[in-house]
Amino acid sequence: MLQTEKPKYQKLKEYIIQMIQAKELNAGDKIFSENELAERFDISRHTIRQAFSELVNEGWLYKVQGKGTFVNREPGVRVKGAKTIGVITTYLNDYIFPAIIRGVYDVLSEKGYNIALNCTYNRHEKERLCLENLLEQNIAGLIVEPTKSALPNPNIDLYKRFSTQGIPILFIHGCYRELEYSYIVEDDTEAGYMATKHLIDLGHERIAGIFKIDDIQGHYRFSGFQKAHLEAGLSISDSRIIWFETDDQDIKFKIGGTHIQDLLAQCSAVVCYNDQIALKVMDILREKGLSIPDTLSLVSFDDSQLAQASEVKLTTVAHPKERLGEEAGRSILNMIDRVQDYYDIKMQPELIIRGSTENWIGGIKNE
Amino acid sequence: MLQTEKPKYQKLKEYIIQMIQAKELNAGDKIFSENELAERFDISRHTIRQAFSELVNEGWLYKVQGKGTFVNREPGVRVKGAKTIGVITTYLNDYIFPAIIRGVYDVLSEKGYNIALNCTYNRHEKERLCLENLLEQNIAGLIVEPTKSALPNPNIDLYKRFSTQGIPILFIHGCYRELEYSYIVEDDTEAGYMATKHLIDLGHERIAGIFKIDDIQGHYRFSGFQKAHLEAGLSISDSRIIWFETDDQDIKFKIGGTHIQDLLAQCSAVVCYNDQIALKVMDILREKGLSIPDTLSLVSFDDSQLAQASEVKLTTVAHPKERLGEEAGRSILNMIDRVQDYYDIKMQPELIIRGSTENWIGGIKNE
DNA sequence: AACGCTCACTTGTGCGTACAACTTGAGGAT
DNA sequence: ATCCTCAAGTTGTACGCACAAGTGAGCGTT
Numbered sequence: 001m002l003q004t005e006k007p008k009y010q011k012l013k014e015y016i017i018q019m020i021q022a023k024e025l026n027a028g029d030k031i032f033s034e035n036e037l038a039e040r041f042d043i044s045r046h047t048i049r050q051a052f053s054e055l056v057n058e059g060w061l062y063k064v065q066g067k068g069t070f071v072n073r074e075p076g077v078r079v080k081g082a083k084t085i086g087v088i089t090t091y092l093n094d095y096i097f098p099a100i101i102r103g104v105y106d107v108l109s110e111k112g113y114n115i116a117l118n119c120t121y122n123r124h125e126k127e128r129l130c131l132e133n134l135l136e137q138n139i140a141g142l143i144v145e146p147t148k149s150a151l152p153n154p155n156i157d158l159y160k161r162f163s164t165q166g167i168p169i170l171f172i173h174g175c176y177r178e179l180e181y182s183y184i185v186e187d188d189t190e191a192g193y194m195a196t197k198h199l200i201d202l203g204h205e206r207i208a209g210i211f212k213i214d215d216i217q218g219h220y221r222f223s224g225f226q227k228a229h230l231e232a233g234l235s236i237s238d239s240r241i242i243w244f245e246t247d248d249q250d251i252k253f254k255i256g257g258t259h260i261q262d263l264l265a266q267c268s269a270v271v272c273y274n275d276q277i278a279l280k281v282m283d284i285l286r287e288k289g290l291s292i293p294d295t296l297s298l299v300s301f302d303d304s305q306l307a308q309a310s311e312v313k314l315t316t317v318a319h320p321k322e323r324l325g326e327e328a329g330r331s332i333l334n335m336i337d338r339v340q341d342y343y344d345i346k347m348q349p350e351l352i353i354r355g356s357t358e359n360w361i362g363g364i365k366n367e
Numbered sequence: 368m369l370q371t372e373k374p375k376y377q378k379l380k381e382y383i384i385q386m387i388q389a390k391e392l393n394a395g396d397k398i399f400s401e402n403e404l405a406e407r408f409d410i411s412r413h414t415i416r417q418a419f420s421e422l423v424n425e426g427w428l429y430k431v432q433g434k435g436t437f438v439n440r441e442p443g444v445r446v447k448g449a450k451t452i453g454v455i456t457t458y459l460n461d462y463i464f465p466a467i468i469r470g471v472y473d474v475l476s477e478k479g480y481n482i483a484l485n486c487t488y489n490r491h492e493k494e495r496l497c498l499e500n501l502l503e504q505n506i507a508g509l510i511v512e513p514t515k516s517a518l519p520n521p522n523i524d525l526y527k528r529f530s531t532q533g534i535p536i537l538f539i540h541g542c543y544r545e546l547e548y549s550y551i552v553e554d555d556t557e558a559g560y561m562a563t564k565h566l567i568d569l570g571h572e573r574i575a576g577i578f579k580i581d582d583i584q585g586h587y588r589f590s591g592f593q594k595a596h597l598e599a600g601l602s603i604s605d606s607r608i609i610w611f612e613t614d615d616q617d618i619k620f621k622i623g624g625t626h627i628q629d630l631l632a633q634c635s636a637v638v639c640y641n642d643q644i645a646l647k648v649m650d651i652l653r654e655k656g657l658s659i660p661d662t663l664s665l666v667s668f669d670d671s672q673l674a675q676a677s678e679v680k681l682t683t684v685a686h687p688k689e690r691l692g693e694e695a696g697r698s699i700l701n702m703i704d705r706v707q708d709y710y711d712i713k714m715q716p717e718l719i720i721r722g723s724t725e726n727w728i729g730g731i732k733n734e
Numbered sequence: 735a736a737c738g739c740t741c742a743c744t745t746g747t748g749c750g751t752a753c754a755a756c757t758t759g760a761g762g763a764t
Numbered sequence: 765a766t767c768c769t770c771a772a773g774t775t776g777t778a779c780g781c782a783c784a785a786g787t788g789a790g791c792g793t794t
Contacts, residue, residue, distance in 0.1 A: 053420065057424050084483070092465050092468050092469040092472060093465050093469075094461045094462070094465050094466070094671070094672040095461070097465060098459050098460050098461050098464060098465055099461070101459050101484070102459040102460075102486075105459060105484065105485075105486055109485070109486075109496075109497075109500075112500070114483050114484075114485075114500065114504065115483065115484045116451070116481050116482065116483055116484075117468070117472065117481075117482045117483075117484045118472075118476070118481075119469075119472055119476075129476075130476075133476075133479070133481065137481065279676055286678065304461070305461040305672070305673070306672070306673075306676050309646055309673050309676035309677055310676055310677060310678060311653065311677060311678040
């Protein structure tokens with residue numbers, strides 16, 4: 001006895017798909033009529049129609065009554081996967097977000113992918129909504145800037161749902177410690193080290209630090225701050241470190257309970273968590289009539305647009321921003337195409353020396 | 368004679384869809400068997416199968432051989448409309464783009480809509496690619512910041528394709544003169560007028576102007592500049608007006624062929640196209656050792672983050688930014704829901720007086 | 735109680751027919 | 765040259781039949 005054979009309409013389907021793939025039938029070509037095929041293969045017209053009906057549904061063919069059946073413009077396109085990448089950021093602000101998005105967009109748009117933008121405002125509830133929203137979409141991959149990355153995350157379950165659906169996830173800018181997902185980050189410890197070492201090399205010994213407590217980046221930058229001190233044999237006084245949170249509104253006058261002016265009076269230099277904090281510090285100093293870098297040297301992070309907007313340009317450790325975005329775009333595409341499954345990239349920051357630390361060597365103005 | 372009636376299988380389809388929507392048939396329920404329906408409605412089983420086949424394809428039903436036909440878990444999900452709004456901007460930069468996107472995002476995410484982000488880099492070729500890309504997507508509406516809005520647009524044909532597909536388009540920030548589409552813009556003429564009048568009120572008579580030539584906003588702001596002069600009985604000298612283009616790289620040293628320092632030497636105030644230009648002008652003045660506002664008063668537009676980053680804070684005509692984004696989000700949703708088909712909103716700008724024009728009254732420093 | 739068999743019922747495959755609706759081009763009438 | 769009609773060819777709708785294949789409940793045997 002013969003093995004159960006495939007149904008006739010199935011064989012006809014495969015035959016036609018093969019012809020299309022072999023370019024014997026091209027886009028827009030008229031295909032044999034139903035009657036012709038019925039006669040040629042000695043099959044009933046009904047069976048032909050069954051095969052055609054499925055081919056139409058799968059996007060290979062289309063029919064026009066009275067004219068005939070034709071090969072679709074891009075046969076089998078609908079069979080291909082989604083062409084959208086979900087992107088979740090913490091803020092949609094004027095800081096480094098635009099540069100990162102630009103990097104991601106440039107790479108993805110090149111390959112015909114789209115970006116579905118979402119934002120958490122650094123709140124776990126919003127993060128949950130974003131994830132639920134994207135789960136309903138048909139996305140091919142997910143790029144996430146983690147929300148409050150230093151705190152435990154209540155949305156792990158949702159992240160895992162993406163994984164079980166085979167949707168790759170890539171974290172940028174930071175990552176959750178609980179998850180072993182791919183990430184691309186700036187080497188924040190190194191950045192903190194570079195900033196602090198620069199000040200120490202200039203001869204500073206009493207250096208203040210202002211760091212953010214609820215993002216993992218703040219912890220790492222502080223860690224580099226410590227490392228540079230340790231290496232130089234300098235001690236770190238807790239009283240010179242200020243920690244602040246996302247929600248601190250009155251950051252201008254006191255940070256984490258300590259009045260900035262009191263702190264700065266004891267020091268000759270300060271490491272600011274980012275350019276925004278640096279500008280706020282500069283405003284306070286200006287009010288007091290203190291000059292930079294003569295009275296106080298100042299280093300910050302990120303090299304945002306703000307770093308060059310002030311009268312004294314900021315010495316800052318440049319975040320790779322746009323390059324990081326591009327790298328993230330390339331990586332998520334590779335993960336989708338299964339070229340590589342896992343990434344743990346630390347990008348090197350770069351120290352950019354400008355006016356806020358120039359001319360200060362060993363406490364003596366150098367001109 | 369009767370009008371041509373709908374085919375039987377169509378009527379059967381609609382009947383079943385109705386029953387599902389009316390919850391008479393629920394997810395997972397087993398539906399009548401083919402034979403039962405055939406007998407009940409006195410239709411051939413073949414016709415029933417035709418209707419069922421389409422319902423399966425559209426996701427309403429699924430079949431299991433030997434068991435029966437069942438209602439799908441989320442019947443008609445694919446039938447629902449798209450929940451994505453295409454957004455096309457000219458740049459993804461640190462200026463007012465983040466605020467606008469934030470406004471749009473806040474409104475749309477509230478209603479469960481997603482943003483598909485695109486960017487033209489102010490080039491018509493890129494704009495074309497974005498539009499072609501979004502045409503292939505299943506978007507519900509389109510928000511566009513026009514590319515080179517003062518120039519004729521070569522992509523009108525693509526914009527019209529959206530309209531013929533019933534996808535509403537809303538322009539923000541400017542609009543193409545060739546198209547009669549909905550738009551939401553800042554009243555740039557009024558903004559130009561407010562900025563200039565403020566200087567005239569302070570006693571300035573020789574006022575320079577720097578404007579962008581290839582965006583329609585530049586034209587309008589200049590038009591307000593003219594209006595204020597006319598109203599005050601002051602003449603405008605062409606030699607005090609500088610036009611620049613998107614692509615001008617060396618804007619710092621000369622703008623449109625004219626050296627800035629030569630120009631500014633003749634004037635007591637300058638209207639700058641935006642905050643970015645204003646900061647560049649401030650840098651030039653700082654190099655020359657000239658002070659603001661004593662030597663030169665300065666007004667700009669947009670009230671971006673930059674306006675408060677410099678040592679002398681900028682007097683600027685605030686762009687509605689975030690409010691404009693929110694308004695755009697609300698409007699496109701109304702257009703999708705057919706609540707209102709057409710919008711032509713001009714939002715009023717607001718003059719914010721800061722250090723760059725303070726203390727200058729009639730040429731005498733007022734302290 | 736466990737197992738296997740049968741049978742009724744379901745959907746799947748396949749054949750046949752007929753006529754309706756639509757497209758197109760050829761040929762005739764104007 | 766233009767318009768109209770009609771016929772041939774195409775897909776669409778609708779009916780009929782038969783048997784294959786999978787499911788599950790009921791029955792009887794073990």
